[in-house]
Amino acid sequence: MRIVKVEQIKETVKQAVRAANTQLPEDILDGLQKACAKETVPRARRLLEILLENAHLAQIENMPLCQDTGLVTIQIQLGQEVSLTGGDLYEAIDQGVREGYLEGYFRASMVKDPLERVNTGDNTPAVVHLEMTPGDQVVITVFPKGAGSENMGRTAMLKPADGWPGVRRFIIETVKIANANPCPPIIVGVGLGGNMEKACLLAKKALLRPINRSHADSRIADLEAQLLQDINQLGIGPQGLGGDTTALAVNMEVFPTHIASLPVAVSLNCHSTRRAVVTI
């Protein structure tokens, strides 16, 4: 058994939320740069340049990339041979978010009750997904996600007869309805299969995969590439103001499903895709 103190988890979460909110991941930066070089519409190119400049400024000024510093989703992959001691894991995670957000001068964007809507003041609580894994490591992924893109996600329980054409139609439709709202260029996360909540979790998982890595299964990778091409032909463009660059990537994850089901979930993420992964 390896002992890990929850204090260490708190500290890790705190550092990770600070880093994630101020530094755009390499794969996203690279994706934006490549899109900018390829973009044929001058205004779209100029907008992509501003986004790159913003990412540069965020890093040198140590300021959050976007004012919507998001709801923080935290994925903990906990090795089976790890024993967590020294307190409540969930409290430690929230304390890490609290300290990270207050000390980083990040916006508090959480309200306590969905109807009464009073701000909690420190961006807690986080949404936590706990997964057990073999081994003795703890892998912590922090994923602050803004509501502009989060609000445009959709889920459908399609019929098996709808097949890939139905799935494809639903994904494209989601991108069209979202239009400018999720701050394109977007990353399209697709979860296909499982049941309703599994499809949603897969769509979110898909967004955690770096955009320069296609799916390991070449059949899924081909579908991802096809979809990306179709989406970029919509002409929505950066900020929905027209252009070739509507999405930087489509990432899809699949899971077995019921004989009667074809669940699909689409989670969109903005160009300000913020994530950090730390292994303890």
Added chain:
Amino acid sequence: MTHILRAPLNGNTLQELNAGDEVLVQGTVYAARDAAHQKMIAALEANGELPFDIDGQIIYYVGPCPASPGRIIGSAGPTTSSRMDAYTPALLQRGLKAMIGKGDRSLQVIEAMKKHGAVYLATVGGAGVYLAQKIKAVETVAYPELGPEALLKMEFEDFPCIVAIDVRGKSVYLTPDI
């Protein structure tokens, strides 16, 4: 072409703006998002008064990050405008002349904009640091209890926007054919 817009606005300048034109906004702009809008509409319904004279003004849909030491404001990019659609016609009727945000507006808002001669400007969503640099002063006008959603007054210098919907209701956004 690039226009300079200085608040408070009057109808004549806005007539010259066409959807797709670039605009640099200068001067005083009020910042409000969901909760401040809800409060403003409640105030209008209760006693017909707003916390500021809205006639000819611009509202920026933003909830900035707190200012770190030595700064006047944190990151401050636009939020999704459509969430303010339900509140907007009542403010246009009171003289609001321009809104700054991101994303499309409802048909009702566009109709009210045409009726009252107002424009909707889009700025760069997610460019929070870049846009914060165009904001030179910030002051709380009302609802400090709302924290990041308080009603603020800001001074803009060369704040870059695109005319997304003009006074004639012409829009730069695609209408999704779903």
